[in-house]
Amino acid sequence: MRSFSLIFKQFSRSVLLIVGFAFWGFSAVYAQTDAAKGEAIFKSKCTACHKIDQVLTGPALGPQLTEETDDKYLIKWIQNNQALIAAKNPKALAIFNKFEQKGMTTFTDLSDADVGNVITYIRADWKQIQDDKAKGPVGGTTVAEDKGPSELAVAGLIGVVILAFIIILVLNKATGSLEKILANNKDIVIVEEEQVVTVDKKAELLKKILKNKKLVFFILVCGTIAMGSWGWVTLWNTNVHTGYQPVQPIKYSHELHAGTMKIDCQYCHSGAYKSKNASIPSLNVCMNCHKVVKTESPEIHKIYDALGYDPKTQKYDSTAAKPIQWVRVHNLPDLAYFNHSQHVKVAGIKCQACHGPIQTMKEVYQYSPLTMKWCIQCHKRTEVNGKGNAYYDSILAAHDKIKKGEKVTAAVLGGIECGKCHY
Numbered sequence: 001m002r003s004f005s006l007i008f009k010q011f012s013r014s015v016l017l018i019v020g021f022a023f024w025g026f027s028a029v030y031a032q033t034d035a036a037k038g039e040a041i042f043k044s045k046c047t048a049c050h051k052i053d054q055v056l057t058g059p060a061l062g063p064q065l066t067e068e069t070d071d072k073y074l075i076k077w078i079q080n081n082q083a084l085i086a087a088k089n090p091k092a093l094a095i096f097n098k099f100e101q102k103g104m105t106t107f108t109d110l111s112d113a114d115v116g117n118v119i120t121y122i123r124a125d126w127k128q129i130q131d132d133k134a135k136g137p138v139g140g141t142t143v144a145e146d147k148g149p150s151e152l153a154v155a156g157l158i159g160v161v162i163l164a165f166i167i168i169l170v171l172n173k174a175t176g177s178l179e180k181i182l183a184n185n186k187d188i189v190i191v192e193e194e195q196v197v198t199v200d201k202k203a204e205l206l207k208k209i210l211k212n213k214k215l216v217f218f219i220l221v222c223g224t225i226a227m228g229s230w231g232w233v234t235l236w237n238t239n240v241h242t243g244y245q246p247v248q249p250i251k252y253s254h255e256l257h258a259g260t261m262k263i264d265c266q267y268c269h270s271g272a273y274k275s276k277n278a279s280i281p282s283l284n285v286c287m288n289c290h291k292v293v294k295t296e297s298p299e300i301h302k303i304y305d306a307l308g309y310d311p312k313t314q315k316y317d318s319t320a321a322k323p324i325q326w327v328r329v330h331n332l333p334d335l336a337y338f339n340h341s342q343h344v345k346v347a348g349i350k351c352q353a354c355h356g357p358i359q360t361m362k363e364v365y366q367y368s369p370l371t372m373k374w375c376i377q378c379h380k381r382t383e384v385n386g387k388g389n390a391y392y393d394s395i396l397a398a399h400d401k402i403k404k405g406e407k408v409t410a411a412v413l414g415g416i417e418c419g420k421c422h423y
């Protein structure tokens with residue numbers, strides 16, 4: 001029996017391994033060939049007129065290529081749409097007229113395989129976009145991930161438990177029937193111990209359970225796994241404050257100001273474009289409007305009180321001022337350096353990629369986990385925009401110098417920029 005279960009274990013392990021490797025290998029090969037090549041071509045030749053999920057000069061290619069599945073036609077169209085139109089191909093004429101005969105460039109330099117790769121990429125990316133949409137709220141993009149312990153690990157644990165359960169059941173059955181056979185052969189009747197004394201039935205059941213070593217073992221394994229996973233998840237989420245939404249001293253709503261009224265984030269958080277901190281606006285910014293807007297509201301009177309402003313006399317009394325104490329939502333530990341302008345201005349990342357759909361929040365909450373894994377995931381995924389950026393130009397220049405074996409100083413690598421040494 002033991003050797004059987006061992007063989008079974010090894011067998012299942014190797015099957016799992018093989019399946020895992022096959023899947024991994026397939027996805028790696030797939031990623032390196034078709035879609036990745038297609039993406040490069042798409043980005044260099046098609047993005048001037050097409051987006052995958054939006055109509056630009058030409059149709060949104062995601063939905064278009066989901067509808068149009070005749071790849072032979074598509075390849076011909078992309079290589080030389082004008083020939084198709086000249087030949088009065090009905091599909092080609094239809095789309096040509098639908099887009100007011102704007103006309104698309106021809107790409108006779110692309111081979112059938114090239115175009116096939118582009119098509120593969122577009123369909124894969126469109127699927128990704130739809131999957132992402134199904135997963136997260138608007139404005140989320142793919143950034144706010146980092147869900148802590150991977151779902152795969154949890155699924156794996158559950159799988160192990162189920163497998164263990166099945167094995168134990170099978171073993172139990174087998175030993176049971178073996179015992180029966182043995183007993184039959186020896187003509188021994190297993191006498192059920194019938195005790196005359198009325199024993200507490202629960203205690204008896206417990207005894208029975210405790211006697212069944214396999215069951216006890218199984219329960220112990222389950223318990224260990226459950227405690228282990230609980231500990232694991234708890235440790236992962238220590239100091240992660242996703243969803244943190246403190247009550248603020250004034251009922252200021254981003255949904256109203258940034259959403260409905262469409263006030264630009266920059267109007268209040270201009271720091272995000274110029275410096276490390278986005279900063280919270282001073283109440284004087286609010287007064288630009290609230291000197292006259294909603295002057296009767298008790299919430300607005302909190303602004304007046306904080307500034308020592310008397311709406312009747314329209315005078316400020318700085319001695320009566322007591323600043324509003326906004327409760328900080330996002331807070332990295334001091335050991336991490338995060339700079340807004342580096343991300344917002346240089347990298348051109350939208351506020352919503354990190355802060356979520358702020359313009360729909362009545363009260364701000366922390367949308368992203370702000371863990372190191374979160375920062376790193378994004379750094380691994382996001383392509384930097386090096387065009388027209390003097391810093392990258394200087395890096396390229398330094399790179400060329402190193403290649404030629406010329407002298408490169410720290411200054412060339414940005415070592416005399418103030419921000420490198422000063423906060």
Ligand code: HEC
Pocket residue numbers: 041042045046047048049050057058059061064068074077078081091092095096097099100101102103104105107118
């Ligand atoms: C100069 C702009 C422009 C460029 C560049 C461009 N397209 Fe188009 N594309 C269009 C327009 C406009 C249409 C709509 C039909 C028309 O007006 O000719 C279109 C239509 C299409 C269609 C729809 C055909 C159909 O019948 O469903 C596909 C597919 C397509 N383009 C793929 C591509 C691919 C792939 C590339 C890059 C290799 C590309 N396009 C580059 C402008 C462009």
Ligand code: HEC
Pocket residue numbers: 248252254257258263264265266267268269280281326327328329330331351352355358359363364
């Ligand atoms: C009219 C001024 C105003 C505008 C416009 C505005 N905000 Fe704010 N924002 C505030 C104030 C005041 C606070 C502090 C109170 C709070 O947390 O609600 C704040 C807080 C925040 C916080 C949380 C800061 C923390 O404590 O961690 C984020 C993030 C934020 N804003 C992002 C945005 C984004 C993104 C936009 C544009 C879509 C925007 N804000 C537009 C005034 C504004």
Ligand code: HEC
Pocket residue numbers: 250251252253256257263268281283285286287288289290293294297298299300303
């Ligand atoms: C560009 C103009 C503008 C700025 C700047 C502005 N607000 Fe407002 N705010 C409004 C308007 C308009 C309303 C009223 C909308 C309505 O009629 O309900 C309003 C409503 C409010 C309300 C709800 C009042 C109530 O009782 O319904 C609060 C609270 C508020 N603002 C706080 C602030 C704070 C705090 C700031 C500064 C961080 C600020 N606002 C900056 C235009 C502005």
Ligand code: HEC
Pocket residue numbers: 265266269272273276277278279280330331332333338340343344349350351352353354355370
């Ligand atoms: C790359 C991610 C990212 C982007 C993009 C981003 N933020 Fe932040 N934001 C953060 C992090 C991380 C913090 C916490 C910083 C800290 O504690 O030092 C933060 C903090 C803030 C705060 C709290 C005050 C402060 O300065 O620390 C405000 C307000 C804010 N962000 C507004 C914005 C606005 C407005 C934009 C868009 C113009 C924006 N953020 C874009 C990640 C981002």
Ligand code: HEC
Pocket residue numbers: 143332336337338339342343346347349353354370371374375376378379382383384385
């Ligand atoms: C939405 C994606 C995104 C997130 C999230 C993000 N970053 Fe970045 N970060 C970037 C990009 C893109 C750049 C490159 C900008 C450039 O071109 O210089 C960058 C650059 C940086 C740099 C400068 C690197 C250098 O070589 O000069 C630092 C430091 C940095 N990020 C810190 C952080 C920290 C800390 C966090 C998490 C709190 C974070 N980032 C989260 C996208 C992101």
Ligand code: HEC
Pocket residue numbers: 415416417418419420421422
């Ligand atoms: C290579 C690192 C480095 C760079 C680059 C750098 N600094 Fe400094 N800076 C320092 C150090 C270190 C000190 C402190 C020296 C001391 O205390 O004697 C300092 C001191 C200063 C002080 C004096 C502060 C005081 O309290 O006395 C100012 C002002 C200053 N730097 C401005 C700048 C400016 C502006 C730039 C960009 C043009 C710049 N620094 C670039 C390293 C640097």
